[in-house]
Amino acid sequence: MYTFDAKLGKIKLMKRLLIFIFFIQSLNLFAQSYFLPDTIFVKKVEACIDSIYDYNFDYVDDVYAELNRKYPHHPFPDLFYSTNLYWKYFPITPGSSTELIYLEKLNSAIDKAEQLLEKNEDKAESIFFHLMSRLLIMQYYADNSLSSKVITHLGPAYKMVTKGFELTKDLSDFNFSTGVYNYYREYYPKVHPAYKPFAYFFPNGDAQLGLRQLEYNWRHGTFLHYESLFFLVYINLYFEEDYRKAYRYIKQLEKDFPNNLLYISYNVQTLLLLKKYNKVDDLITKLENNPHENDFFKTTAKLYRGIISEKKDKDFVKAEKYYIQALNQFEKYGDFANSYSSVAYFGLSRIYNTTDKKVARKYQKRALELAVYPHINFN
Known part of the structure; x- marks a missing residue:
């Protein structure tokens, strides 16, 4: 089991991805088995999930309403809507406008899964959806350093995990x-x-x-x-x-x-690590101009502009400006943004290394405190 100490940040990114990916697996498992006679609706749901991946949320409300009509007592509809919230408002943080509805839908999915388990209906799916809902809540708390709230879910989650081991033959x-x-x-x-x-x-x-x-x-x-x-x-x-x-x-x-803004962001990050600076401008512009309400990726674009200004253009004044702007804007995302903030601090440390060693060391120390994977520093 995970420990929730000062090293919690080291497991955040991996845990977030693991949980989200297995959640998507649960969506597909349910679509395969529960909707099997309704192949038209299966395709509609799968198409909607694909559209969510591609940051198109236009069909979610209609599909969610139909899911609720067809399967009002199953946890799948609430989990389906949760993944829409996850992507549309990424990242979900304490105090954000989406926090309460996100947790409400996940808790509703847990309640429905438990009711199905009590009736011994759809045992494999009920266990799986109970576990996924619970882990998504735990992920939310862990991502935002609310470790005491994570601990309260460990016992119920572990219970579902042990039951799930017996049912692996049912997974595709x-x-x-x-x-x-x-x-x-x-x-x-x-x-x-x-x-x-x-x-x-x-x-x-x-x-x-x-x-x-x-x-x-x-x-x-x-x-x-x-x-x-x-x-x-x-x-x-x-x-x-x-x-x-x-x-x-x-x-x-x-x-x-x-x-998909997350995929674009990973593409930019990878290109910058490969020093392919000439290939990132259009991608960063897509992050800057994205039409979605959440400006997290617009802030990551400032971070990437800082790296370009520093590494390619050698314009350290502009680079410092971008890094500081990114740090200021990442503050509202709290601990969730630590890994991104660390990159900005690494950049400021490099900029000051030739002019003020003391300041450079201060930035370096802060970068290492926040870094999830310290080799992602663009040194």
């Missing part, structure tokens, strides 16, 4: 989930030794086998090929430090979902 696209387990069971404790004692409670994995399984599922999976692809991006960026591979994978994702 199994290369994805086993690939994720095989990789992270072996590699994560190596990167973060503090978690090695906890790894002994779980069966051994095989990192290279895990990568092969994810690659296989990307090419041959039915429902989870995009999730496998995104994990390959993430692993190669943050664990393998193979930015060329990460770029190859993220290009495919962006090709299929050209309007």
Whole structure:
């Protein structure tokens, strides 16, 4: 199990992605089994999920209303709506306009799953949706450093996990989930030794086998090929430090979902790590000009403009301006934005390294305090 100490930030990004990806798996599992006789509606729901991936939320309300009419007592509709909120208002933080409705829908999904379990109806799905709803709530609290609230969900979540182990034969696209387990069971404790004692409670994995399984599922999976692809991006960026591979994978994702702001942001980040500065301007402009209410990605665009000004243009005055603007705007996202803020502090440290070593060291220290993966520093 995870510990919730000063090192909590080190697991935030991985935990957020793991939970979200398995949530998408649950959507597809439900669509396969529960809607099977209604193939037209299945396609409608799947098309809507794809549109959410591509930051098109126009059909969500209609599909959600139809889901509620058809399946009012099932947790799926509330989870479906939650993923819409997750992407549309990314990131959801304490005090934001979306926080209460997001948690309300997830708690409603838990209640409905528990009611189905009491009746012993759709046991595999009920356990899975209960677990996913619970983990999404835990993810929200962990992302925002509300660790005491996470702890209250550990017992119920673990109970569902142990029940879920008995039902793995019911899951499809199994290369994805086993690939994720095989990789992270072996590699994560190596990167973060503090978690090695906890790894002994779980069966051994095989990192290279895990990568092969994810690659296989990307090419041959039915429902989870995009999730496998995104994990390959993430692993190669943050664990393998193979930015060329990460770029190859993220290009495919962006090709299929050209309007997904998170994918665009990862593409820019990867290109900057590869020092391909001439390829990022149009992508950063898309982040700057995105029409959505949430301005988180507009703030990341300022961060990326700072890197370009510093590294490509050697305009340190402009770079410092961008970094400070980004830091000021990231403040409203609280602890969620720590990994992004660390990049800005690394940049300020480099700028001041030749003129004021004391200030440079102060910025460097702050960057390391906030960094989730310190090698993502653009040094």
